Amino acid sequence: MVPFADGENLLTDTAASDGHPLNPTLPPKTLKKISAPSLLKKRMPLSSVFSPLIASKTPHPKSVPSFHLGTNGLRHPPKRTSWPSIPRSNRGRSIGIRCEGRDDSFYMRRCVELARKAIGCTSPNPLVGCLIVKDGEIVGEGFHPKAGQPHAEVFALKDAGDLAENATAYVTLEPCNHYGRTPPCTEALIRAKVKKVIVGMVDPNPIVASKGVERLRGSGIDVITGVEEMLCRKLNEAYIHRMVTGRPFVTLRYSLAFNGRVLNQLGQGAEESGGYFSKLLQEYDAVVISSNLFAKKTVRLPTSHETGASQPLHIIIARGVNSLHLPAPTTEPADKVVVLAEKTMIVEPKSEDVEIVVREQMSLKSILDYCAHQGLCSVLLDIREDNEALKELLDDGLDEHLVQKVVMEVCPIWCSGEEAFLAFGRKSFRLRDLQTRTVNENVVVEGYLL
Ligand SMILES: [Zn+2]
DSSP states (O other), rough: OOOOTTTTTTTOOOOOTTTOOOSSSSEEESOOOOOOGGGGGGOGGGGTOOTTOOOOOOOOOOTSSOOSSSOBBBBSSSSOOSSOOOOOTTTSTTTTTTTTTTOHOOOOOOHHHHHGGGGGTTTSOOOOEEEEEETTEEEEEOOOTTTTTTOHHHHHHHHHHGGGTTOOOEEEEEOOOOOSSSSSSHHHHHHTOSSEEEEEOOOTTTTTHHHHHHHHHHTEEEEEEOOOOOHHHHHHHHHHHHHHHHSEEEEEEEEEEETTTTTTSSSSTTTSTTHHHHHHHHSSSSEEGGGGGGGSSTOOOOOOTTTTOEEEEEEEEEEEEEEOOOOOOOOOSSEEEEEEESSOOOSSOOTTTTTEEEEESHHHHHHHHHHHHHOOOOEEEHHHOHHHHHHHHHHHHHHOOOOOEEEEEESOOOOOOOOOOOOSSSSSSOEEEEEEEEEETTTEEEEEOO
């Protein structure tokens, strides 16, 4: 049993090895497969971009799990289907294909696409994508694949090689100007002699904030910030929230029948590869569920089915029960599970992948403090039919503005029964930035709490 206290060690480790004031002590994610990046396969040695590029500090094998994206932060797949394929020997010459009509927004949106290739793998670091553009032609692409690996700018500069000189770099997030596991990206850009840097958004990380822009401008590089800023902010909404508040970004999710009852099941296809729930599980560091979910023997731990997805840490809230029988793991390696209980309890079957944490006074705030202490940036609160164990937590959590986003699914079902209505929260408020999509006759609505 491991008791914890509210706010324990919250954001106290400012010496994070990747230069961010977050240093997870437990693995926020576990990965299904292992594939080491092959940095040395490409055209240009990374040492020519940075001399001391490779991290001097060996990452903890758990806090920085091995990476599986089938890529290494360089452009992927190598053969573009929707982009002009230009022989390298032709690049920079007059016969190269100019990207007529493409403006800064176009290139920044491509950077966001690149960054999203590493969804679920970079926490507690942000998702970042980078392009090197010369004479209207994209000559280098890269993204940050995971914490501990080089940043997006390094991969893009390596991809561009000597064509980076006098080119324009596009990057979704302000380049770092500090030494962490990797040297500053500002120095890489300066050394590569880029002429201009277009930045999507300034980094809210206090270690970075505006210092990267200042360093670049101080060395004579033209810098523009705020291109496609809203898109770049949405890309890293969890990272930004964590940096600003010290708490994880929290999303509440549930499925409703047409007559307003909360469902245990999800809509057709939601849990399959490509389904919204499978994607959420890939994206979020942790998923919080009620122990009541496992009263039905058929229920399994929520698992992402995206290819190569890292699985979230499963946090099970156990209230009013003396024992809990967990379903057999369905992933290899097995999902990590933390049972948050109000008292000592029995959890079967026993496993080294299951930890029990006792919390006598349970609240959403204390749960999020625990998550923050573990280095988790994003938490998915998954509400099912039998939600009594979570009701009090959510009532208080909504009052205290601890929930940032809601994803609601409405299924084409009329559900019988007297109970299982959603009745959370004591205050009234509006949501903003609503987005709606229909999949297999299920309507998924998401919005942000003000
Ligand atoms: Zn960097």
